[in-house]
Amino acid sequence: MVAGARWDRLTWGPRRRRRRMLRLLRELDRQDALASPPAWRAPPDLAYAVPPRPRRRTAVAVVPIVATLAITGGLLWVRGVADEHIDHVASIIPMSDTRPPVAADAQAGRLVPAPRAPSGSGGFDLLSTNAVSVAAYDPCRPLHLVVNHEAAPPSADVILRDAIAMVGPAAGLRIVLDGATDELAQSRRPPTDASRYGSRWSPALVAWTTPERVPVLDGDVAGVGGSVAVTDSSGHLHNVSGIVHLDGPALTELTRRRGGHEVAVAVVAHELVHLLGLAHTQESGQLMNAENSGQTTLGDGDRRGLALLADRPCAREL
């Protein structure tokens, strides 16, 4: 998934890690967003068709049977170090006879108005595509989330709700919090778990966890997010489940800082956007810029990317 040596370099002891994070947070305070370079502009009507090849297309690992989750590094976005962490891995599995029945809450039409792609500058990149479509969630059913509070900061629920409020309307999705779960973060989470969630795709797991449990969170990485997609009979990709793993201790420390809540919301929103299907972009001024230097809200490129993901018909086979 990630080159071992690369992550070895990022494995620091807790004390050194904390010092580095505090230094990076100070740097975060100092940085200003850079002027936006010319952007790749994605016409909104390209959604659900073959997308333009992204400038930095992300790797897609095709897993034939066993589903693993798309993991994308999410950072505290400090320019100059973030490029150490850029890694995108997505998983795609074929639709099979063992898929769960069509969700009971799937509707015939979309639940939230399709967002309009804004004009202006700012690009985006897609996390997972194939020859015919982009992987995204069905706009005609709620996207369910469950939350594990193993290492959650006191304001975790407010942070998550604020992040959902930022991302949901821009994604044209109804994101529903189903409540708490005792399911802990794991690196290879299957997309179904009948014993825990019944005969359906598992709700996406938002886990406030620790680097000890999720080693990819060591170093400067504050969260990871991604989804598993299935291909339907026509070859189109649909995200069906996913994860957002958050570094609870680091984000707890962050929330104690002045302005920390806003940054924590941005971190969670960034990971939620990975969950929905966007990768990192090199465009400055975007929440999905891996080298972000203080952006805490969605930029035009982020919104344009989310609008592209949202522009798709109902997923009738799921």
Ligand SMILES: [Zn+2]
């Ligand atoms: Zn990221």
